[in-house]
Amino acid sequence: MIRSYQQAIRDIAKVMVRVKNPTRLLKIITRYLYREMQVKNTAMAIYDKLNQRYVFYDSRGDNRVPKSLIKLDLDNPLVRWFMKHEKRIMIEKDCITTDLIDNMLADGQLIEQDPTLGPRLEKMKETMRNLSACACFPGYYKKDLLGILFVGSKNGTGHLCDDELLFLQTLASDASMAIKTAEYQEALLNKIKALEESLGVIRLLRQKDREKYLQTIIALANTVDAKDSYTCGHHEEVEKWGLMCVEFMNVKFNNNKREILSTALRLHDVGKLGVPDEILHKKGKLTEEEWVKMKDHVRIGAKILEHHDDFKTVAKIILHHHENFDGSGYPYGLKGEEIPLESRIISVVDAFHAMISDRPYRKGLPYDEAIAELKKWSGRQFDPSVVEAFLKVLQKSIHVE
């Protein structure tokens, strides 16, 4: 025998809050009723929005819902009764029992008032008989009939008492609310899952787009290399040294920052694509006008990169790779830490590589002389901390004292 109906409602409420899956929740309720209330059978039909009918999710007991009766259509008299709220006119309790139907059928005055009532009550009784139910309880959410709980007669006593009817009505109502909540949560989880899948696809597309863009820019940078015999192989070396530099500096570079630096080191002179060949390859000193065009390669490079959101940071680094530590560089004359660290790194390794490289009109400087130049311009053209780190890189990679 169930301990107390208030306690039972509290127990089931705890379960209802915990269980997020609507079908599982229904099964727990029907099994609980069958076990605790000792009724001959229980069943619960829930509204199936897609097919617009009430479907039995679970039934327990000696007389389980026959397989031929797995659904209740919207024109089923029982469903219509609860949907139309006719009960409010006829009965006090929010449920229908076979005893109540019999009483109404026996009330000649009532039947006479509405000629359709008798046949409808008969059909309701037939539905309940098919389900071996002696009482059924509607569950509403707002005005919508979400489900109907069917309960058979009790073992032993047969009839359900008023307390039991009230308990079952409360349960049907609470269960409907819990099922609605569980349905919302399930729908929400499905939406989140679908959204995450979409985001994954977007990320993949963006990654592919990014790689395609990067490949195009690298191809452009290679075109610059091909145009200028000096730059052939220059960028690979500069990239390697620049990344090694970071390891000897007291700065934190995560993988993302390393990747950005690597791209910037590789592409820093891509803007030379926009510099006329006669200026790029001129052996003598550049005129002032030619020098202006040459200096413009930093802006052109930045413009090429900033078109893609993922390369805006790289564009900024490229824009400032000819700024000098003392503010005497271009294009903005930034000084010290106003210049991005990555730009200051490029400035040192790029200048060093340029000094040691052979040009058509001059031979490259020996390493010791180029190192002396770095030291000489440290604090003026170059960031001293970068020069210090770079000298360690050289010591490590080419064993120069």
Ligand SMILES: [Fe+2]
């Ligand atoms: Fe440059």
